[in-house]
Amino acid sequence: MANRSFKIIPKCTYSEDPRMLHIVSQLIGEDLTAVNCMLINKPPGTHEHPPHQDILYFPFRPANKILATWTAIDPVSRDNGCLYMLPGSHNPPVLHEHRDHVNQAKLFFYGLVNAGQLAPEHQRVHLEMEPGDTVFFQSTIVHGSKPNVSKAYRKAMTCHFASSECQYIEVAGTRHEQLAKQMEAELRRRGSDLSYVDMWRIKTKQVKGVRSNL
Known part of the structure; x- marks a missing residue:
């Protein structure tokens, strides 16, 4: 789903x-x-x-x-690394x-282990x-x-939004576990003892309606 009208309102953050x-x-x-809100360069x-x-x-x-938004700051083409999607995936x-x-x-x-089957080139839709x-x-x-492969930068803003219905899950024994351990190791290297879930709690911000459990 796309919209062509999002010029940021002055004094209003992207999220x-x-x-x-x-x-x-x-x-x-x-x-x-x-x-999760990022400027991607x-x-x-x-x-x-x-x-x-x-x-x-x-x-x-x-x-x-959980829904992502992704807004182009620069013109985005296949040359400078546009997004591609697998419809229906x-x-x-x-x-x-x-x-x-x-x-x-x-x-x-991280990337899919079985990318050849789940994301074949001929099924990818490129979003210029x-x-x-x-x-x-x-x-x-x-x-x-x-x-x-161009000579220019490709910049975009992106944010993930979660409904207040969302709840934290136990990541041990799931496909999140390796990533969580890697993140926690990096946090310790930087002098922090935060857990993976703690890190996400700190990153969240209520932007509309009733405060969630996140």
């Missing part, structure tokens, strides 16, 4: 833009928590982000009550097996976008982005 929250609330409910020469599901990173459920909402792409020299850079274009997608949809 609090009322035009965007109006759409998000129609998809996952009126009570919304922003759980993809320099020339950046590798592909392999096919993955965002739900891997989130230790809360239900998955169908969010249904049923299951978390597939992922592995850490350590060869990319990036922490927490103009500044202000915004796409909304479920947390379980398989997606990724191509390498930036």
Whole structure:
């Protein structure tokens, strides 16, 4: 789902833009928590982000009550690394097996183990976008982005929103466990004793309606 109208309102943060929250609330409910908001900058020469599901990173459920927004700041093309989606891959909402792409020299850079079957090239829909274009997608949809082979940067804003219906889950023994241990090890290296769930609690912000349990 895309919209071409999102120029940020002055004095309004990206995650609090009322035009965007109006759409998000129609998809996952009126009570919304922003759980992860990022400015993404993809320099020339950046590798592909392999096919993955965002739900891997989130230790809360239900998955169908978590929604991503992704807004282009620069023109986004296949040359500078546009997003691609696998239509219908969010249904049923299951978390597939992922592995850490350590060869990319990036922490927490996970991709699908069975990408050839789950994300074949001929089924990928590439999202070329103009500044202000915004796409909304479920947390379980398989997606990724191509390498930036242009000479320009590719910048975008993105935020994940969760409904107040969401609850934290126990990650031990699940497909989240490896990532959680890796994150906690990195936090300890930086002098913090936060748990994986603690980290997510700190990152969240209520942006509409009733406060959630996140």
